[in-house]
Amino acid sequence: MQEKGTISIHTENIFPIIKKFLYSDNEIFLRELVSNAVDATQKVKRLATLGQYSGDLGDLTVEVSFDKDKKTITVTDKGIGMTAEEVKKYINQIAFSGATEFVEKFKDAKDANEIIGKFGLGFYSAFMVAHRVDIQTLSYQEGAEPAKWTCDGSTEFEIGPGDRKERGTEITLHINEDSEEFLDKWKIQQILDKYCKFLPVPIKFETKTESVEDGKDDEGKPKYKSVEVDNIINTTEPLWTKSPNELKDEDYLNFYKELYPMSEDPLFWIHLNVDYPFNLTGVLYFPKVKNEFELQRNKIKLFSRQVFITDEVKDIVPEFLMLLHGVIDSPDIPLNVSRSFLQSDSNVKKINNYITKKVADKLGELYKKDRKGFEEKWNDVGLFVKYGMISEEKFYEKGKDFALLKNTAGEFFTLDEYQEKVKANQTDKDGQTIFLYSTDAAKQDAFIQSANKKDYDVLVMDSPIDSHFINHLEQKLEKTSLKRVDADVADKLIKKDEGPENVLTEDQTKQVKEIFEKAIDNQNFSVEVEGLSPEELPVTITMEEFMRRMKDMAQTGGGG
Ligand code: ADP
Numbered sequence: 001m002q003e004k005g006t007i008s009i010h011t012e013n014i015f016p017i018i019k020k021f022l023y024s025d026n027e028i029f030l031r032e033l034v035s036n037a038v039d040a041t042q043k044v045k046r047l048a049t050l051g052q053y054s055g056d057l058g059d060l061t062v063e064v065s066f067d068k069d070k071k072t073i074t075v076t077d078k079g080i081g082m083t084a085e086e087v088k089k090y091i092n093q094i095a096f097s098g099a100t101e102f103v104e105k106f107k108d109a110k111d112a113n114e115i116i117g118k119f120g121l122g123f124y125s126a127f128m129v130a131h132r133v134d135i136q137t138l139s140y141q142e143g144a145e146p147a148k149w150t151c152d153g154s155t156e157f158e159i160g161p162g163d164r165k166e167r168g169t170e171i172t173l174h175i176n177e178d179s180e181e182f183l184d185k186w187k188i189q190q191i192l193d194k195y196c197k198f199l200p201v202p203i204k205f206e207t208k209t210e211s212v213e214d215g216k217d218d219e220g221k222p223k224y225k226s227v228e229v230d231n232i233i234n235t236t237e238p239l240w241t242k243s244p245n246e247l248k249d250e251d252y253l254n255f256y257k258e259l260y261p262m263s264e265d266p267l268f269w270i271h272l273n274v275d276y277p278f279n280l281t282g283v284l285y286f287p288k289v290k291n292e293f294e295l296q297r298n299k300i301k302l303f304s305r306q307v308f309i310t311d312e313v314k315d316i317v318p319e320f321l322m323l324l325h326g327v328i329d330s331p332d333i334p335l336n337v338s339r340s341f342l343q344s345d346s347n348v349k350k351i352n353n354y355i356t357k358k359v360a361d362k363l364g365e366l367y368k369k370d371r372k373g374f375e376e377k378w379n380d381v382g383l384f385v386k387y388g389m390i391s392e393e394k395f396y397e398k399g400k401d402f403a404l405l406k407n408t409a410g411e412f413f414t415l416d417e418y419q420e421k422v423k424a425n426q427t428d429k430d431g432q433t434i435f436l437y438s439t440d441a442a443k444q445d446a447f448i449q450s451a452n453k454k455d456y457d458v459l460v461m462d463s464p465i466d467s468h469f470i471n472h473l474e475q476k477l478e479k480t481s482l483k484r485v486d487a488d489v490a491d492k493l494i495k496k497d498e499g500p501e502n503v504l505t506e507d508q509t510k511q512v513k514e515i516f517e518k519a520i521d522n523q524n525f526s527v528e529v530e531g532l533s534p535e536e537l538p539v540t541i542t543m544e545e546f547m548r549r550m551k552d553m554a555q556t557g558g559g560g
């Protein structure tokens, strides 16, 4: 006999689970509450614009405050507020109706953001740090009565008439014992700085002292006095939300300083601005770096409608561009973005492609507009371009037109230009064009000079990424190989018919070759017997180019 039934799940379990599971980044409770306050404020502004709210908007500043003695943190807004009915609908139902589903699914969630996103629990993240939460709210609607809601983290709540006189919502968290670290000015300031620095509505946290002019002294010099002013923690119209044509270079440089106070000025930047097929704005900076070991990843900040989400932008930004700095803002990336979301979302893939294309286009444009200037920046830019060309086929296709090669005389060439330049003189008997390069111009000076004497050109390839770039170019460029300028390589370029006669018979050549090979007894070296006139070296022993590069790469730890 079969029996049917429903698995019963106790909703009381939900809060312990939320608390425990979200524990690692519980500081995001403040981001969630402040962004709700900002949403409510934006809504009332919109209603006013649409003529659906005719009251006075007044000062819309959101305020965050705390009371160490009472152990509370409060977020207050003058947004749309809620009626008692709306509190029941938006605050109660969301969490409680989803409880069964939540308990079933929470185990699949990978991080706190994912839980919040999946279950619309932004507000409930307050219970990560609070044992009780109070809401006092007054709706914008005419004749609305203030409402008060209290919940102690169990499934029971109280709702009744409230005391709020002003339109908007005040949410008070009674901080639990484990979370008292949040009852600290610097801690709160730091969290607000991290997540709320660019929110579109002013956010006040405490006051600060400013010195202002206060009349003149007897000598006519200005006098100053200290005054307490509101400490507004955010910039409501950050640079990336403005139109590029109203911005000067100085604005971009100042914004860079704001983001990375200790850094040198960037080389240049790209203002991203797209509204179809997805929404994205942002500014990406090419940092000035001395070498790749200095490069830091994860310096790009990801925002969703000006709320900071994360600086782990993997998947949104192509791997090779993670070395860039700056901000990306897309409402198409939900606030509660999670890693598994990023990997599966098709918008993310599109955004990634868009950024790659945009960066390539910008570089191409800089190159076309001002080749000299581009050459001057090449030392710094080259690293990104080479890295990009190696790691992204799409980027290679664009990069090959502006990637530059530099020779020992300090001249720059594109790949095409260089091939054109050396083809006639540096093509061997098999039709392979040989690009000679030096990895250390000082040490290899003798070889470079002897190559130059024969009218061979030598490139400078002395940065750790170059060994990878050389390999890549060899795969990409047809009938071209790149060889380090060693004695033998330059010699080999002499076309066979121009070379001296071989005075040995074929048999004798073979014997000589075998004698040398036996003596060396190492597969990494190859022996060649050729061109035996008295002045020429009869035998050359070379370490295979490939083997040598492998060794180089091993020494630079793989580079890249
Ligand atoms: P989300 O913000 O993703 O909708 P939340 O759990 O953060 O989810 O909030 C649930 C709902 O509660 C909001 O959609 C909104 O309707 C309401 N709400 C929360 N905070 C406020 C507030 N400060 N003012 C007005 N309504 C709010």
Ligand code: MG
Pocket (backbone or CB within 6 Å): 032, 035, 036, 122, 123
């Ligand atoms: Mg929310």
